Amino acid sequence: MKNYNKPYRKKHFLINLLNPFIIDLPTPSNINYLWNFGSLLSLCLIIQLITGILLAMHYSPDIDTAFKTIAHITRDINKGFILRNLHANGASLFFLCIYIHIARSMYHGSWKNTITWNIGITLYILTILTAFIGYVLPWGQMSFWAATVITNLLSAIPFIGYKLVQWIWGGFSISGATLNRFYKLHYVLPFIILLLTIIHLLSLHNKGSNNPTGLQNTIDNITFHPYNSIKDIHGFTILAIILTLLTLHYPSLLTDPENFIPANSMITPIHIQPEWYFLYAYAILRSIPNKLGGTLALIASILILYSLPITQIYIYTSATFRPGLKSIFWLLITTFLLLTWIGSEPAEKPYTLASLIVSSWYFLLILILIPLNSIIEKQSLTKIN
Structure with a gap:
């Protein structure tokens, strides 16, 4: 006799499995589309994993063939140019x-x-590392020289710097060993990022999302589905449209033209620069003429984000209710955009001076003005009470 309840039980089990995480997840009723970017990051990670695995099937981590395999993927593999452009x-x-x-x-x-x-900032750092070593893999001119410049920063470490650089290179210069180990790391790190992403989501769902008021665990909650899942679908659609336009119509819009030239250790590009999303950090690195000082400033510009939970103590955490913090926040955004622009310009006057001034302002905002604003507003609230 046929058991008609079996399909129903499978469906019921799946719904029960997803209920705590997606379907019946208590979500603040006043969150807006800015809260969609967490789910959009999950979609981006899935796209990068799938396209990366498929590209790895045709890539050869050898300095003599790496650039040719990229051309082979783009020109000879069926729909290979779509995979390549989607990933880039x-x-x-x-x-x-x-x-x-x-x-x-x-x-x-x-x-x-x-x-x-803290898990989120750790994910950001791992993503930076993964993107950097992935940028080296095409073995174009900018890839090679970007790897040379960034790995050489480690030589600024006293006593062990040069030994550490040679250990990473696998020799006395960037070679096939360097490319091979970068390829292995670029393949493994995304799975570590995936694991940390799951932990990040579990930690978030354990405490619950915040909302535009900055308060957590509000009583005005609704189920995630269908109210917020619809917003996620809208975000997925817009992201898919933008990615499709970039992939099919403007595939090289965000790529440096120098990277279409095979790597040549005898010819240095006139202006070495990373991808646009690293330009702000590159500007901070160049702002200090001393190699060790620039390296420390570069590392500090990212690690400084860990300090926010320590430096800010206030009953209202959203900048919506804190005029001082709102002004500082938009100044910080402006500073970030200025650093991105300065990083794309040559390392010459007046950009060198501008990078020093704007970099100092970046650290001043996070280390001094944000904590100072918190103390002043806390004292004001105490006087009112």
């Missing part, structure tokens, strides 16, 4: 979503959930 342009959209996600979290005080915030 998907990285740009990935970082665009990351920056908007971090900016929204800073504005509305998501750092109050310390564990989730």
